[in-house]
Each structure stands twice: as structure tokens, then as C-alpha cells.
Amino acid sequence: MFAYVARQPIFDVNREVYAYELLFRIGEDNCFPDIPPDEATSKILTSTHLSLGIEEITGDKKAFINFHRDTLMFRLPTSLDASKVVIEIVETVDVDDALVAACKHIRGLGYPIALDDYDMKGKWEAFIPFTSIVKIDITEIPHEKIPALVERFKANNIKLVAEKIETYEEYNTFKEMGFDYFQGYFLAKPEIVKHRKLGxxxxxxxxxxxxxxxxxxxxxxxxxxxxxxxxxxxxxxxxxxxxxxxxxxxxxxxxxxxxxxxxxxxxxxxxxxxxxxxxxxxxxxxxxxxxxxxxxxxxxxxxxxxxxxxxxxxxxxxxxxxxxxxxxxxxxxxxxxxxxxxxxxxxxxxxxxxxxxxxxxxxxxxxxxxxxxxxxxxxxxxxxxxxxxxxxxxxxxxxxxxxxxxxx
Missing domain, CATH: 1.10.3210.10 (Hypothetical protein af1432)
Structure with a gap:
């Protein structure tokens, strides 16, 4: 089986890479038929065991990997090295007591848990006590509501990732707001404010x-x-x-x-x-x-x-x-x-x-x-x-x- 891989960097406040989010697909159609893409991502990852190898894709950085309900319930993330990955729970999962228990068990084994595309819905409340990272899409939540979220998550020792950061202005805004990490394409879009001199x-x-x-x-x-x-x-x-x-x-x-x-x-x-x-x-x-x-x-x-x-x-x-x-x-x-x-x-x-x-x-x-x-x-x-x-x-x-x- 051939693993199709894309990686998207996640930066820290110094604009250095903290981790990569890995995205997987399979076959010419890029996904398993008749199942959600996020579920296909998880199934491909666990069935191929990353034929390329996590270390070949991310070097010494952590890998953020999306997981859907089935793979979480069967504890499939535990086939990976806990020191090299962050388990992302996708926003589309159906949440119940069984899923919460499964994720809590995975966290207890040393795997950091991240909530992907946090949408402020009540279903995520049960995850907060054992969540390490929350990712917030800045295009989906009104900006005036974000400072209160930052304050709340910081009080629970949860790190925050700002997603869809496209400009230096957005990077600076959410950095000042208290976010720890940033994901987007702002690095590849230069902030042309001065000309660097050639020494x-x-x-x-x-x-x-x-x-x-x-x-x-x-x-x-x-x-x-x-x-x-x-x-x-x-x-x-x-x-x-x-x-x-x-x-x-x-x-x-x-x-x-x-x-x-x-x-x-x-x-x-x-x-x-x-x-x-x-x-x-x-x-x-x-x-x-x-x-x-x-x-x-x-x-x-x-x-x-x-x-x-x-x-x-x-x-x-x-x-x-x-x-x-x-x-x-x-x-x-x-x-x-x-x-x-x-x-x-x-x-x-x-x-x-x-x-x-x-x-x-x-x-x-x-x-x-x-x-x-x-x-x-x-x-x-x-x-x-x-x-x-x-x-x-x-x-x-x-x-x-x-x-x-x-x-x-």
C-alpha cells in the first residue's frame, strides 16, 4: 500500500517549527470510498504504519495526526510512539461516554490529546480535564469571543494553536492574545516593510x-x-x-x-x-x-x-x-x-x-x-x-x- 502524505508546519511564538500536522490519503481517489476523509486518514495511517516512517517526515518534530471515532475506540493510536505524536480528535466525531473514556485512557498512556477545530460546543467539556492542546480556527469563531477562551484554557494549562493564520498581522495579533502555536501560510507571505542589506x-x-x-x-x-x-x-x-x-x-x-x-x-x-x-x-x-x-x-x-x-x-x-x-x-x-x-x-x-x-x-x-x-x-x-x-x-x-x- 502506498502512503500519500502531506505535512503542514505548526510554529511556535518564535516562528520556529514546533510540529507538523500529517495528512494522509490513499489511491488515485485519495480516500477510501464511502467513508469520511478524516476516517480514511486514520485508517491509512494505522494500516500502513507510516511506510515512510514518522521520523522521515517530521525529523525531530512532533506529528499531529487526525483520528476519527473508530480508531480512537480501538486504541489504534497506541501503535505509535507517544513521544513523537499528538492525537488530534477531529471536530466531526460523535461524542459519548465511551469515546471520552477511550480518549482518557489513551491520554493516561502518555499520548497528548488535541481538540481539532474547537467550535465551543458543549460536547467537548468532558475532554477539557485531560486535553493538552486546543486548536482554534480563527475564521470560524468571532474574534471578540477568543480572549475569554484563551483565559479559560490557560487556566487549565492547555496550550493553544491558532489555525488559518495567513498574515504577519494575524500572527502578531494572536501571539499577543496568548496563543502558543500557529498554523497557516503566513511565513511564505513576506511582510515587506524594509529591505535587508547585503553584508x-x-x-x-x-x-x-x-x-x-x-x-x-x-x-x-x-x-x-x-x-x-x-x-x-x-x-x-x-x-x-x-x-x-x-x-x-x-x-x-x-x-x-x-x-x-x-x-x-x-x-x-x-x-x-x-x-x-x-x-x-x-x-x-x-x-x-x-x-x-x-x-x-x-x-x-x-x-x-x-x-x-x-x-x-x-x-x-x-x-x-x-x-x-x-x-x-x-x-x-x-x-x-x-x-x-x-x-x-x-x-x-x-x-x-x-x-x-x-x-x-x-x-x-x-x-x-x-x-x-x-x-x-x-x-x-x-x-x-x-x-x-x-x-x-x-x-x-x-x-x-x-x-x-x-x-x-
Whole structure:
């Protein structure tokens, strides 16, 4: 059975990732027939035991997972590691004494309980004494009623997640209100209030990024730049010795690394390193998202146009969050880097295959399964292959981020 997975980050007050909510579907129709999607999510999770592995999807972060009534009644969440998951009780469950007892038992075994999309209905009162987290959709409850809820839940030592946070203004508002965590796409929407200045290190990175964007890579120039910075040499060796990149050969010198990697891989490394440095001071999730998009767009674009330059897909995904990282308009930023016109166009929203690949990556981030289906139909590609590419991109990004970019 093939597990279709999407993950949506949950941030803390410092805009760092606290956890990921995992969403699962199965088959070409993305759900079991004739049963609610949330129930399908739970059944797929427990029947496949997460074939990809929770740790491959979330790293060292917790996983929020939706559970429906049947799986809670049969205590199926207890097949998972209590230290790695939060059990979300979906808002559509039918509540009775038996369900409350089952959830209380699960909590007693060490599993944190979260109420998803809390709607202020009386049926949830019995859960409050053993609930750890409450998620509130800010689009569903009048904002004037939320402060009283915050005060009440805080008095019961319950953490609060604000869902559907789409802007920095909303993030700041609910942060001041007392919320602990935030879920939404506000990180990917830049708050353009100032232009970040480029320091010496950033200018070096822009220089490297410019070199990597040229049709023919000048290895001598790359070598000169990297050689004058020992940390860059170290990072290059870390990158190439990563088992996700190189499983057989041990690279011991800069010259050996550049020769072994070849032009395309050296360009990738330079782009990764440049963006990692340019994103300094921003939440690490932005870089993680960019890495996943880069690998995913590369895989999909190569599948669709194997005769073209696969680096175009990689660069499109990698640079797609540059505006959020640099707090500038994407149109202004791409005008400063000599990347190809079709990559620039895709980043600026112009329709085309590269833009469609980027939009597909966003569909996966938001678990918009219908959009994924439409892409598969449009380009006559198996949907299961797209899901496998996204799973591969998540694993690749995790390894690269941990073993190389975190050391910068």
C-alpha cells in the first residue's frame, strides 16, 4: 500500500517549527470510498504504519495526526510512539461516554490529546480535564469571543494553536492574545516593510549564486571563492559525503569534490549554500520548505522534460521563497540574479511548465489533493509517482539540512 502524505508546519511564538500536522490519503481517489476523509486518514495511517516512517517526515518534530471515532475506540493510536505524536480528535466525531473514556485512557498512556477545530460546543467539556492542546480556527469563531477562551484554557494549562493564520498581522495579533502555536501560510507571505542589506558574506553568496546560474560553470572561479573560506570547503565536503548524495565514495579534498560532483551537482550545492546564507535571521522552516520544493520540482520537471536542464526545476523551487527570506518583492530580487528567463517567469507567476511544477509543490504543502489530480491528468503522469517524488524530496531535504546547512 502506498502512503500519500502531506505535512503542514505548526510554529511556535518564535516562528520556529514546533510540529507538523500529517495528512494522509490513499489511491488515485485519495480516500477510501464511502467513508469520511478524516476516517480514511486514520485508517491509512494505522494500516500502513507510516511506510515512510514518522521520523522521515517530521525529523525531530512532533506529528499531529487526525483520528476519527473508530480508531480512537480501538486504541489504534497506541501503535505509535507517544513521544513523537499528538492525537488530534477531529471536530466531526460523535461524542459519548465511551469515546471520552477511550480518549482518557489513551491520554493516561502518555499520548497528548488535541481538540481539532474547537467550535465551543458543549460536547467537548468532558475532554477539557485531560486535553493538552486546543486548536482554534480563527475564521470560524468571532474574534471578540477568543480572549475569554484563551483565559479559560490557560487556566487549565492547555496550550493553544491558532489555525488559518495567513498574515504577519494575524500572527502578531494572536501571539499577543496568548496563543502558543500557529498554523497557516503566513511565513511564505513576506511582510515587506524594509529591505535587508547585503553584508560581505551575503555578497559572496550572491557571487556564488550568479556563477551557478551561468550556462557554463567556471570551476576555477568557484574554486577561488571556496578556497578563501575554510567553512565553505568544509560544507562542500559535508554535502558530498552525505549518503543521500554519495553512497560509495569518500571525498577528501576540494578538487576531488568538484571533479566528482560534476557541473550540475556543484551548481546545486552553490545554490543551496547561497540561499542558506541569504536566509540568515529567518525561520529555518523557510529554508526547509525551499529545499523540499527544489528537489520536488527538479524530479517532476525532469520527468516531464528529461531533455531540458533539470537545474531549472531545482532553481525554481529553491528560489520560490526568496521574497519571504529577503523581505523584498520577488520581481525585484530575480532581476538581480542572471537566471534563465523561464525560471524568472515561473517565480513571478507566469504560466508554464515550471510554474505548474511550483504550484504542484504548493498543492502538496496544503494537501490540496484535487489540484494534484488535475496536474497528473494534464501532464499524463501517474499520481502515485508524484507522491513518491514528494516523499523523496522530504527525505532529501531533511538529510541535506541536517548534515550540511545546519553547520554553516
Amino acid at each position: 560581505p558574506s551575503s555578497l559572496t553568496m550572491m557571487e556564488l549564486l550568479t556563477l551557478s546560474s551561468q550556462a557554463k560553470l567556471d570551476f576555477d572561479e568557484v574554486n577561488k571563492i571556496i578556497e578563501r573560506d575554510p567553512s565553505l570547503t568544509y560544507l562542500l565536503l559535508r554535502f558530498i559525503n552525505n549518503p543521500m548524495v554519495n553512497k560509495r565514495h569518500k571525498i577528501t579534498s576540494l578538487k576531488h569534490a568538484l571533479t566528482f560532483m560534476g557541473e550540475v551537482e556543484v551548481k546545486k550545492f552553490i545554490s543551496l549554500l547561497a540561499l542558506a546564507n541569504l536566509s540568515d535571521g529567518q525561520p529555518s522552516e523557510l529554508m526547509q520548505m525551499a529545499l523540499v520544493r527544489a528537489k520536488f520540482c527538479e524530479l517532476v520537471f525532469t520527468e516531464l522534460k528529461d531533455s531540458d536542464n533539470p537545474l531549472k526545476g531545482f532553481l525554481t523551487g529553491l528560489l520560490s521563497l526568496l521574497d519571504a527570506m529577503m523581505e523584498q518583492r520577488i520581481d525585484d530580487l530575480v532581476s538581480k540574479v542572471p537566471i534563465s528567463d523561464d525560471v524568472k517567469g515561473a517565480l513571478c507567476g507566469n504560466p508554464g511548465m515550471l510554474r505548474h511544477c511550483l504550484t504542484l509543490a504548493q498543492f502538496f504543502e496544503r494537501a490540496e489533493w484535487a489540484g494534484i489530480q488535475q496536474f497528473a491528468a494534464k501532464y499524463n503522469i501517474k499520481q502515485s509517482l508524484l507522491h513518491s517524488y514528494y516523499n523523496e524530496a522530504i527525505k532529501w531535504a531533511k538529510h541535506i539540512h541536517q548534515s550540511a546547512l545546519n553547520e554553516k
